Amino acid sequence: MTAYAIGHIRPGTMNEEILRYIEEIQATMDPFEGRFLVHGAQVEVMEGTFPGTLVVIGFPDIERARAWYASPAYQALVPLRTRHIPGEIILVDGVPPGYDARKTAAGLREAAGL
Template sequence: MRKGYWIATVDIAEPSGYLAYVKANATVFETYNGRFLVRNGEKAVVEGNFRSRMVVIEFDSYSRALECYQSPEYQALIKLRAPHSQADIVVIEGYLDL
């Protein structure tokens, strides 16, 4: 079964407000077996435009990744995040069955 991934790029306007989202999201991702592969860090944008923060989260399957995003628990977290940031999030199926 192919894994599923969230790829998110985020600009944070108000770090102290965004912190509530960061603190609360671990429980939701744990519930859906989400695992952070990338949570910002050093980067070099070598082509195109990106937001200031990049996150990649791995899930057991594409359907599980979608289920997490669409869950009532995560939808509540969007309300914590949205006033303090701008985000682009893609849910994508992995290439190989691992």
């Protein structure tokens, strides 16, 4: 099942370390079959607030997403970003093929006795 690394990246200052991070991140993802789905895109906020940009990286599964994030190659790059740009990074499993939200709702309804 596809898993995702999602970053909510706040505004920061462009500098040599950030450019190096961007130049080198793909090589850290390649061994884990990670690929950018969204990279630094401005979002269109429909509800609430969302300062900054969004990054979404897809991996074949959560194990490879975790292994990429924990890898020495990626961890060596992290300070290049975090010293200059605040943000949050999360890992999350996607839904399986054929997922139907109605089935989820039915299970929640049954569990809640509604």
